[in-house]
Amino acid sequence: MGEITRLSLSLESELLDELERAIAGAGASNRSEFVRSLLRNHLAGGAWMQAATVVAVVSYTYDHHTSGINDGLVRLQHDARAEVLVSTHLHLSHHSCLEMLVVRGAPDQVRQLEAGLRQLRGVDHVSLTPMHGAAPSGQNDGRATTRE
Numbered sequence: 001m002g003e004i005t006r007l008s009l010s011l012e013s014e015l016l017d018e019l020e021r022a023i024a025g026a027g028a029s030n031r032s033e034f035v036r037s038l039l040r041n042h043l044a045g046g047a048w049m050q051a052a053t054v055v056a057v058v059s060y061t062y063d064h065h066t067s068g069i070n071d072g073l074v075r076l077q078h079d080a081r082a083e084v085l086v087s088t089h090l091h092l093s094h095h096s097c098l099e100m101l102v103v104r105g106a107p108d109q110v111r112q113l114e115a116g117l118r119q120l121r122g123v124d125h126v127s128l129t130p131m132h133g134a135a136p137s138g139q140n141d142g143r144a145t146t147r148e
Contacts, residue, residue, distance in 0.1 A: 008033075035140070048130040049107045055085075056110050056130045058117065059100040061092065066122025076116045082109035096124075 082105030
């Protein structure tokens, strides 16, 4: 192990409470150990960025009462360079919705879609899960699926 460097982190009190519960649930001995583990897992998960084509699940929650959010989400999905294969919508509460997209494309195209979602006002949380070992575009059915 290398030299240890201290850093400071600012969190809202609600997020800190969630962090403390996650640490207790994971059995980590302290915050630093837990955060180091999260960082290692996150950084190791970047190998998918080297693939030519990936399949991923992009999930996000949003407040559907936010002005223009529905138009923004539709426009983002239609304009995305990554191909949206499947979209699933769930109503979580009167204001909150969850959508899950299964997308296929080059890693940078998938990341662009994720970034676009994060920038939309009204989107609360975005999660990207690459599906390791998923068949690239055209491998199963021979059809070209490249979008320009």
